[in-house]
Amino acid sequence: MNILIATSEIAPFAKAGGLADVVSSLAIEWAKLGETPIVILPKYGFIDIYKYAFEPTEHTIIVPMGQWFEYARLWQGFLPNSGVPIYLIEHNIYFDRNGIYGDPNEYNDNDRRFIFFSRAIFEVAKILNFKPDIIHAHDYHTAFCMAFLKSYYIHDPLFKECAGVFTIHNLAYQGKFNPENALMYSGFGMKEFYPGSWFEKYGTVNAMKTGIMFADKITTVSPTYSREIRYPYFSEGLQDELNQRGADLIGVLNGVNYDEWNPEIDNEIFEKYSINEFDKKYNNKKQFLFEHGFTNEDDLDLPLISMVTRLTEQKGIDLLATKLEYFLHKYKFRFALLGSGERRYTDFFHYIAWKYPKLAIIDIGYNNNLSHKLFAASDFFLMPSRFEPCGLTQMYSMKYGTIPIARIAGGLADTIMEYNYENSQGSGFLFWQYNADDFSYAIERALQIYNNQPHWNNIRRNAMANNFSSEKSALDYIEVFNWAHEKIK
Numbered sequence: 001m002n003i004l005i006a007t008s009e010i011a012p013f014a015k016a017g018g019l020a021d022v023v024s025s026l027a028i029e030w031a032k033l034g035e036t037p038i039v040i041l042p043k044y045g046f047i048d049i050y051k052y053a054f055e056p057t058e059h060t061i062i063v064p065m066g067q068w069f070e071y072a073r074l075w076q077g078f079l080p081n082s083g084v085p086i087y088l089i090e091h092n093i094y095f096d097r098n099g100i101y102g103d104p105n106e107y108n109d110n111d112r113r114f115i116f117f118s119r120a121i122f123e124v125a126k127i128l129n130f131k132p133d134i135i136h137a138h139d140y141h142t143a144f145c146m147a148f149l150k151s152y153y154i155h156d157p158l159f160k161e162c163a164g165v166f167t168i169h170n171l172a173y174q175g176k177f178n179p180e181n182a183l184m185y186s187g188f189g190m191k192e193f194y195p196g197s198w199f200e201k202y203g204t205v206n207a208m209k210t211g212i213m214f215a216d217k218i219t220t221v222s223p224t225y226s227r228e229i230r231y232p233y234f235s236e237g238l239q240d241e242l243n244q245r246g247a248d249l250i251g252v253l254n255g256v257n258y259d260e261w262n263p264e265i266d267n268e269i270f271e272k273y274s275i276n277e278f279d280k281k282y283n284n285k286k287q288f289l290f291e292h293g294f295t296n297e298d299d300l301d302l303p304l305i306s307m308v309t310r311l312t313e314q315k316g317i318d319l320l321a322t323k324l325e326y327f328l329h330k331y332k333f334r335f336a337l338l339g340s341g342e343r344r345y346t347d348f349f350h351y352i353a354w355k356y357p358k359l360a361i362i363d364i365g366y367n368n369n370l371s372h373k374l375f376a377a378s379d380f381f382l383m384p385s386r387f388e389p390c391g392l393t394q395m396y397s398m399k400y401g402t403i404p405i406a407r408i409a410g411g412l413a414d415t416i417m418e419y420n421y422e423n424s425q426g427s428g429f430l431f432w433q434y435n436a437d438d439f440s441y442a443i444e445r446a447l448q449i450y451n452n453q454p455h456w457n458n459i460r461r462n463a464m465a466n467n468f469s470s471e472k473s474a475l476d477y478i479e480v481f482n483w484a485h486e487k488i489k
């Protein structure tokens, strides 16, 4: 199958969150399975073209925008450790910047940047003579691909047997655009803007809605999230559209690329370890603490509870902020955070670092190497998310024998099972209500298992033995792609 992946992120070139990891691991798996994926990405200013050996091609693409054309140069490289071709679209006015979506606030021309990109991918396919069986678009940034496929390109021989699949990674970001501008850039014109049209939502153009309405099949990144979003609490206002497309909405659980996230082969951590080598895991913890200024005089054995996260409301930071000081007084543990995001939260964590220097380790920023070290060093991993479409970090942490304490929402519900002392099954601690009491109780249960043998080793072994390999997820998508094809026959 020829699969054209249109994405605003892919690891390791451009990453803001889990989207980048998922797109990358799917492309690698599809290639291994004998499919033919290509990836198209904007050529952002920060992409290290020398390190990844990107080269300009001889091609310039001509992209229709509204009543005019724009020009872009095409670059080519490969996804590391795979033969998957990556094409970068060079349009410096739009993409030669330090951020993907903003820096730090959203760029105010994201409508124009991403509508351009969503149109450009078709022109890339044409110039390469790549005949896609599937166009796979991700989140609002590439949602307009679905509309372009069905309106402008469906009559082109290259695309007439092509189905469109749209994956929702996060409904919280919808791409709400000024209608005049968005419909001018996309060439559809204001005649397409009326209450209830496939572009319109609450008086704006809503890219997420456009993707949902025009796609042949829609997927979300976990089965639980695909059910949750049919209700207003999780749907961010799009429950009617999602229910209207209900028969075509499928939850496919994200998977993990275990060549990248595996303590047995991870070169980023202090000492590699496998399932029964908890002494080596402990060395990772000690080394991490030493690197953060702790010495043997400090109680190194205190349980280490950590987070690696974007600092946004989604991730339950409000809930944590109301209780963290109370927890630090009441329970015996050390807290470590690696995160970046909203100012109100970074201020809070700076305060915590200042007030509890022996109990809190706070790294504000984005640091891939440190994230690996933290997964290996920690005993517990916290995810009190208000909502979580899938979440990858709970799966990473389990692979490193680090026990998740998480809220039962979205993909967290699909990947973590509460530990049961009767039969020694399960690999985490969960709470249901988004409130401080339930959250406290989950922390308390988690801390009780630390030092409680044989359960402490059982739960860690269970966690490490879980298998959320991206191969399964890649196979599930192939099935969805086949269904999408049946629809357009």
Ligand code: ADP
Residues within 6 Å of the ligand: 016, 017, 018, 019, 021, 308, 309, 310, 338, 339, 340, 365, 366, 367, 368, 371, 390, 391, 392, 393, 394
């Ligand atoms: P989301 O996409 O909502 O942020 P996921 O759990 O799906 O959540 O994916 C987050 C990804 O981003 C993971 O690979 C995680 O390790 C990484 N990540 C998040 N914050 C940071 C950070 N501050 N430094 C390094 N990596 C981070």
Ligand code: GLC
Residues within 6 Å of the ligand: 017, 018, 019, 022, 169, 170, 221, 254, 388, 389, 390, 391, 392, 411
């Ligand atoms: C989004 C979601 C996260 C999911 C990721 C990859 O960023 O917030 O839960 O794991 O996309 O699909």
